[in-house]
Amino acid sequence: MFYLNPKSMRNVCGLDVHKDNVFVCIDKENGEKIQFKTGILTKELDALRDTLVANDVTEIAMESTSVYWMPIWRILENDFKLYLVNPYAIKQLPGRKSDIKDAEWIATCLRKELIRGSYVPNSEIQQLRQYNRRIFDINKQSVYIQNKIDAALQRCNIRIGNYISNVRAKSYCEIVDMLSEGKTSPELLIVKVHKRTINKWGRDTILAALEGVVNKTDCRILKQLKEELDMLRRHKVECLVMLRDICMENYKEQILDIQTIPGIGEQGAMQIIA
Known part of the structure; x- marks a missing residue:
C-alpha cells in the first residue's frame, strides 16, 4: 500500500536520479515547491522518504537511469505511488537546464498527468528475472x-576435438580432466574415448590425435579453466534451485499449466514466468 494523504491533496515529487546523488522537487497543491539534493546511501534515502512523507507527497516519478533507480524504488515503493519513466518520453525542449530543473520538469509532467509509468514487476518476478539473467550470463561465460x-x-597439438565434435561430450571432458591432472600419455587418454569414435576413425588416428606437446604450464592452465567451468556449473544449479523455489511458492499453478504446452518443460515454464 502506498501512502495516502488524508486531506486528499495531490502533492507530487519528481526525482532526477544520478549515480552519486538525487535531485528532488516536491510540487505541492498550494503552489509551493521544495527543491534539494540528497545522496544515495541507504540512510540518506531513508531520510528522503521521511521528508516526502512529512510533506504529504502521494505520487513520485523518476527516470529509469541505468540501475540507479532500483534501490530508490525499493525504499519508496511501500509508501508512495511510483512512476518509472523512460527519459525520452519526458525530454525537455533545448535550452538552459540543470539537474534541479530536470527534477522540477518531471514533477510538472506528473502533476499535469503527462507521465505514463513503465511496467515494474513485483518483488518475486524481479528476483526470478535476476536468477534468469544470471543463468544467461553463466551460459555465455x-x-x-x-x-x-x-x-x-x-x-598443445591435442587434436581430439577434430574427432569429437561436442566439447561437452563425456569423452572430451574426461580427457581434459586427465590432462589437467598431468596425465598426458595417449595410451591412458584413449581409454576415455568412446568405442564408437575409435571404430569410426581408427585407433591409430585417435592415438595420433592424442599425442601432443604438453608441458606443466599447459596442465595447470587446463586445471584452472576446468575449475572455473565447474564453478559456473555449480552456480547455475544453485540459480535453478532458487528459481524453482520461488516459482513453486508463488506460481505453482501457473508453472504446471504452462508445462501442459507440448515442448515446454519445467525450466522453460520458469523462464516464461520470469
Whole structure:
C-alpha cells in the first residue's frame, strides 16, 4: 500500500536520479515547491522518504537511469505511488537546464498527468528475472571457457576435438580432466574415448590425435579453466534451485499449466514466468 494523504491533496515529487546523488522537487497543491539534493546511501534515502512523507507527497516519478533507480524504488515503493519513466518520453525542449530543473520538469509532467509509468514487476518476478539473467550470463561465460579449453588443447597439438565434435561430450571432458591432472600419455587418454569414435576413425588416428606437446604450464592452465567451468556449473544449479523455489511458492499453478504446452518443460515454464 502506498501512502495516502488524508486531506486528499495531490502533492507530487519528481526525482532526477544520478549515480552519486538525487535531485528532488516536491510540487505541492498550494503552489509551493521544495527543491534539494540528497545522496544515495541507504540512510540518506531513508531520510528522503521521511521528508516526502512529512510533506504529504502521494505520487513520485523518476527516470529509469541505468540501475540507479532500483534501490530508490525499493525504499519508496511501500509508501508512495511510483512512476518509472523512460527519459525520452519526458525530454525537455533545448535550452538552459540543470539537474534541479530536470527534477522540477518531471514533477510538472506528473502533476499535469503527462507521465505514463513503465511496467515494474513485483518483488518475486524481479528476483526470478535476476536468477534468469544470471543463468544467461553463466551460459555465455561457460561457452567462452569451453572455447578457451579447446584452444588450450589445440596449442598443445591435442587434436581430439577434430574427432569429437561436442566439447561437452563425456569423452572430451574426461580427457581434459586427465590432462589437467598431468596425465598426458595417449595410451591412458584413449581409454576415455568412446568405442564408437575409435571404430569410426581408427585407433591409430585417435592415438595420433592424442599425442601432443604438453608441458606443466599447459596442465595447470587446463586445471584452472576446468575449475572455473565447474564453478559456473555449480552456480547455475544453485540459480535453478532458487528459481524453482520461488516459482513453486508463488506460481505453482501457473508453472504446471504452462508445462501442459507440448515442448515446454519445467525450466522453460520458469523462464516464461520470469
